[in-house]
Each structure stands twice: as structure tokens, then as C-alpha cells.
Amino acid sequence: xxxxxxxxxxxxxxxxxxxxxxxxxxxxxxxxxxxxxxxxxxxxxxxxxxxxxxxxxxxxxxxxxxxxxxxxxxxxxxxxxxxxxxxxxxxxxxxxxxxxxxxxxxxxxxxxxxxxxxxxxxxxxxxxxxxxxxxxxxxxxxxxxxxxxxxxxxxxxxxxxxxxxxxxxxxxxxxxxxxxxxxxxxxxxxxxxxxxxxxxxxxxxxxxxxxxxxxxxxxxxxxxxxxxxx
Amino acid sequence: xxxxxxxxxxxxxxxxxxxxxxxxxxxxxxxxxxxxxxxxxxxxxxxxxxxxxxxxxxxxxxxxxxxxxxxxxxxxxxxxxxxxxxxxxxxxxxxxxxxxxxxxxxxxxxxxxxxxxxxxxxxxxxxxxxxxxxxxxxxxxxxxxxxxxxxxxxxxxxxxxxxxxxxxxxxxxxxxxxxxxxxxxxxxxxxxxxxxxxxxxxxxxxxxxxxxxxxxxxxxxxxxxxxxxx
DNA sequence: TGTTTCTGTGTACTTTTGACACAAATGCTA
DNA sequence: TAGCATTTGTGTCAAAAGTACACAGAAACA
Numbered sequence: 001x002x003x004x005x006x007x008x009x010x011x012x013x014x015x016x017x018x019x020x021x022x023x024x025x026x027x028x029x030x031x032x033x034x035x036x037x038x039x040x041x042x043x044x045x046x047x048x049x050x051x052x053x054x055x056x057x058x059x060x061x062x063x064x065x066x067x068x069x070x071x072x073x074x075x076x077x078x079x080x081x082x083x084x085x086x087x088x089x090x091x092x093x094x095x096x097x098x099x100x101x102x103x104x105x106x107x108x109x110x111x112x113x114x115x116x117x118x119x120x121x122x123x124x125x126x127x128x129x130x131x132x133x134x135x136x137x138x139x140x141x142x143x144x145x146x147x148x149x150x151x152x153x154x155x156x157x158x159x160x161x162x163x164x165x166x167x168x169x170x171x172x173x174x175x176x177x178x179x180x181x182x183x184x185x186x187x188x189x190x191x192x193x194x195x196x197x198x199x200x201x202x203x204x205x206x207x208x209x210x211x212x213x214x215x216x217x218x219x220x221x222x223x224x225x226x227x228x229x230x
Numbered sequence: 231x232x233x234x235x236x237x238x239x240x241x242x243x244x245x246x247x248x249x250x251x252x253x254x255x256x257x258x259x260x261x262x263x264x265x266x267x268x269x270x271x272x273x274x275x276x277x278x279x280x281x282x283x284x285x286x287x288x289x290x291x292x293x294x295x296x297x298x299x300x301x302x303x304x305x306x307x308x309x310x311x312x313x314x315x316x317x318x319x320x321x322x323x324x325x326x327x328x329x330x331x332x333x334x335x336x337x338x339x340x341x342x343x344x345x346x347x348x349x350x351x352x353x354x355x356x357x358x359x360x361x362x363x364x365x366x367x368x369x370x371x372x373x374x375x376x377x378x379x380x381x382x383x384x385x386x387x388x389x390x391x392x393x394x395x396x397x398x399x400x401x402x403x404x405x406x407x408x409x410x411x412x413x414x415x416x417x418x419x420x421x422x423x424x425x426x427x428x429x430x431x432x433x434x435x436x437x438x439x440x441x442x443x444x445x446x447x448x449x450x451x452x453x454x455x456x457x458x459x460x
Numbered sequence: 461t462g463t464t465t466c467t468g469t470g471t472a473c474t475t476t477t478g479a480c481a482c483a484a485a486t487g488c489t490a
Numbered sequence: 491t492a493g494c495a496t497t498t499g500t501g502t503c504a505a506a507a508g509t510a511c512a513c514a515g516a517a518a519c520a
Contacts, residue, residue, distance in 0.1 A: 461520100462519105462520090463518100463519085463520080464517100464518080464519075464520095465516100465517090465518080465519095466515105466516085466517080466518095467514105467515080467516070467517095468513105468514095468515085468516095469512105469513095469514095469515105470511105470512100471510105471511090472509105472510090472511095473508100473509080473510080473511105474507100474508080474509075474510095475506100475507080475508070475509090476505100476506080476507070476508080477504105477505080477506070477507080478503105478504085478505080478506090479502105479503090479504085479505095480501105480502090480503095481500105481501100482499105482500095483498105483499090483500095484497105484498080484499085484500105485496100485497085485498070485499095486495105486496085486497080486498090487494100487495085487496075487497095488493105488494085488495075488496090489492100489493090489494085489495095490491100490492090490493090490494100
């Protein structure tokens with residue numbers, strides 16, 4: 001194998017001596033954001049075996065030979081949360097040499113938005129605990145480089161929120177303006193003006209009134225839903 | 231290996247039977263943008279061996295066991311263009327099962343901005359041609375999924391241009407406002423108003439006058455440079 | 461039924477964006 | 491070298507978007 005071949009790289013057919021690959025695992029880690037009790041939360045797990053037993057970890061899984069990234073992320077998400085076909089997006093790749101203590105692991109991170117009350121959490125084998133954490137109350141003891149992955153995913157979520165109304169699965173089918181605003185505030189970590197927020201949201205023309213008000217709340221707030229065909 | 235282990239994934243220590251990996255190559259493809267003759271260009275190569283001989287390809291290379299993504303991207307960029315330590319950024323990962331005809335290949339794409347006149351191109355082994363193409367004149371016959379990778383990288387560049395003045399290496403050390411504006415127009419694919427563009431750029435306070443004017447151009451345009459410590 | 465708490469709304473001000481034209485500087489050429 | 495052609499460099503005004511701000515009405519709760 002000469003160096004030129006390595007550089008030009010794409011022509012893998014040319015390699016006869018040894019393959020252009022090395023022992024390494026490809027994994028997917030998912031930052032699953034949820035919205036519980038008016039707080040933005042992140043789903044973390046704690047392992048009952050192996051290293052990092054006293055650390056919290058993002059849910060993640062190993063990619064297999066016959067699946068692509070989306071399939072893998074879907075599989076992991078479904079297996080851990082029971083959620084299928086949720087909106088999630090690739091964030092970035094982590095491939096430092098020393099990020100895993102045992103072997104080379106290359107990880108692609110995603111983020112997903114779910115509504116926790118739709119899915120009960122179950123402890124799996126090798127998972128000792130699984131819990132939602134306030135975004136500003138993430139445990140300090142995180143395994144691997146998951147602290148960085150979480151920061152990156154949260155920033156990615158903030159950036160996306162600027163343009164798009166991508167709260168997707170985070171809210172119930174119908175919701176009040178205050179609920180939507182509180183969600184925005186919690187994701188962005190800032191306080192927003194009620195009247196200006198409503199102005200901004202309404203002129204996106206993505207929501208419609210349901211005609212019903214939410215019971216049990218003073219003031220009788222109107223319930224909204226996403227417009228079907230925007 | 232039970233399924234639970236696969237799902238929780240991060241605990242690779244637990245696997246004794248077979249590793250959580252499969253035969254696959256990790257490669258890096260770089261969308262190298264340059265600016266020649268007032269046109270935004272993209273660097274492409276044509277192979278002289280292997281498949282896709284009549285197709286153009288992004289420069290790319292195989293990652294090795296002892297290097298991380300940045301090192302690998304630097305290596306590839308240096309080997310192909312002679313450029314070192316250039317600003318480049320991760321764009322995204324491509325991992326479809328069928329994107330390479332021979333084996334499983336997972337590719338991380340980057341983009342880089344260089345100034346072609348600083349670096350002469352050399353044909354390497356297995357590279358039959360190497361050339362700059364206008365961004366709106368990219369050949370149709372591209373190997374693998376490089377058409378998609380190029381579109382994604384170009385979009386990424388556009389998005390970044392909105393906030394930051396990241397023209398980095400694309401212009402010479404000193405340049406006129408018109409040159410900078412033409413570059414912006416070519417990256418974004420739109421016409422901009424001269425006075426509004428200058429207003430926007432100046433209030434970023436990233437440029438300073440050199441005090442010299444560019445010779446050979448009517449009107450005697452002022453030359454600017456980046457402010458050293460912003 | 462009174463009190464408390466939350467909702468829902470409009471206006472004035474500031475900032476940002478976008479459209480638009482002409483005199484001065486230099487290159488070019490006859 | 492004089493005149494012409496081209497390119498630079500600059501300001502104002504209008505529209506749009508963003509920001510600050512207060513109070514009456516609805517429903518819960520006691």
C-alpha cells in the first residue's frame with residue numbers, strides 16, 4: 001500500500017494488501033430532549049456494568065454492518081424510549097483517539113425531541129438507572145466525552161430554534177401560548193416578552209386555534225395546535 | 231452478545247465474544263473552495279485507476295488508526311494542495327449502506343477555504359486530473375455521493391457566511407471592498423447592494439484600511455486587511 | 461362572592477434593513 | 491495629454507422588524 005493510494009483514498013478497489021480499515025467501533029449517541037413540568041430535560045442512563053459505573057451516559061448504541069445511521073439511531077431510540085420515527089438530526093462526529101478507554105470508538109451524535117409522558121421508561125440490562133435531568137442540572141460525572149456531546153447538541157437545538165418552529169414532539173397535541181413560550185425560554189435559557197413572543201409566533205402562521213380553552217388554569221388560556229398543511 | 235448490550239452500547243468492555251465492529255473504512259472528503267478570477271471554485275480530482283474513472287471526485291482520504299479527524303483532514307489537505315493549518319470545519323457524516331460499490335465506507339465531510347494562487351496543483355499517482363470548477367459549473371458525472379456532499383458543503387458555507395466573516399484564506403492579504411463583495415455574491419449566489427454591503431461589513435469592525443489604493447483599477451479603490459486582534 | 465392569579469391584547473419607540481443617485485478618481489485611448 | 495469610459499465611495503429616506511411596557515377580563519380558589 002503506497003502513500004498515494006491512502007491520500008487519494010476513494011479508490012478502495014486498488015488496495016490488495018490490506019484493507020483501509022482498522023479495528024474500531026461506530027456508535028451513535030442520542031441527546032433526547034424532553035419537556036416535563038415546564039422544564040427542558042435530557043435523558044441520561046447509568047450503567048450497572050463495565051467502566052463508568054458511577055457516571056451518567058447518553059443513550060447510545062453500536063452501529064451494525066447492515067444498518068445506516070438513521071436506522072441505527074431509530075433502533076436505539078426505539079429500544080430505549082419506545083419512540084419511533086421521531087424527528088432527529090445529526091449533530092457531529094467525535095473521533096478523538098483517546099475518547100474511549102478500551103478501543104477506538106467513533107461516535108455520531110444526534111438530537112431528538114420527545115414527549116416523555118407518552119413513553120414510560122424501563123430499566124434495561126446493564127442500565128441501572130435512567131432519568132430525565134433539567135438541562136441546567138446535568139450531573140457533573142459524565143462518562144466519555146458526553147459532557148461535550150451534550151453541550152454541542154444543546155447549542156445545535158438553540159440554533160435551530162432561531163429559524164424554525166421545531167418543537168415537534170415536545171408539546172402535547174394542543175397547548176397554550178404560555179406553554180410554548182416557557183418551552184422556548186427553557187431551551188434558550190432567557191426570558192421572553194409575552195406580547196412580542198406571541199406576535200412573532202403568530203406571524204409564522206404555523207398554529208391555529210382549537211376553539212377550546214385549557215381547564216384548570218386561571219385566565220382560561222386558548223389551546224392551539226399545529227396547522228396541518230402549512 | 232445479547233441485544234441489550236448492543237443497545238446500551240457504550241460499555242464495550244462487556245463484550246467478550248466478538249467486537250462491536252465490522253469491516254468498514256472511515257474516510258474524509260474535503261470540499262476545498264477557492265476564489266479565482268472573481269469566481270468561487272471547488273477543487274475536484276479525476277482518477278486514473280479503479281472505478282469511477284470518468285467521474286470527478288472530491289479530494290479525500292482514508293483515516294488511519296492513529297489519527298483523529300482533524301489530523302486526517304489536515305493530512306489530506308496538505309498532501310493534495312500543499313496547504314497546512316487552514317480553517318476547515320466538519321460538515322456531516324455519510325454512512326448509507328450502498329454508497330460505495332465495494333465495501334462499507336463511512337465518510338466525514340469537511341469544507342476548507344484556500345487561495346489557489348498560493349499553491350500549485352500537482353497530479354498525484356492515481357489522479358489523472360485535478361482542477362478548479364466554478365461552483366455553478368460542477369460536472370454532472372460525480373463519483374459516489376459526492377454531488378450530495380458538495381451541495382451540503384456549499385449550503386454549510388452559505389449558512390456560516392450569514393453570521394461570521396469567514397472568508398479566511400479566500401482573499402489575498404489586502405483586498406478591496408468590491409473584491410470582498412464579489413466573493414460574497416458568488417458564495418451566496420445573489421447580487422448585493424454596494425452601499426448596504428459596506429455598511430454591514432464596516433459595522434463588524436473586523437477590517438482596517440491599509441492606506442494604499444489598488445493600482446490598475448479605475449476609481450482607485452482602497453485596500454483593506456483583517457484587523458490583527460479583533 | 462371576594463381575592464388571587466393567569467391570560468390576552470395595542471401602542472410608541474428604536475433598530476435594522478433595503479432602495480436608490482451622483483461626484484471624484486483612475487485607466488484607457490486617440 | 492486631453493477627453494472619455496469605467497469604477498469607486500458616499501448618505502438619506504421609507505419600510506420592516508424588534509423591543510419595552512400596563513391593564514382589564516377570565517377562571518380558580520378559599
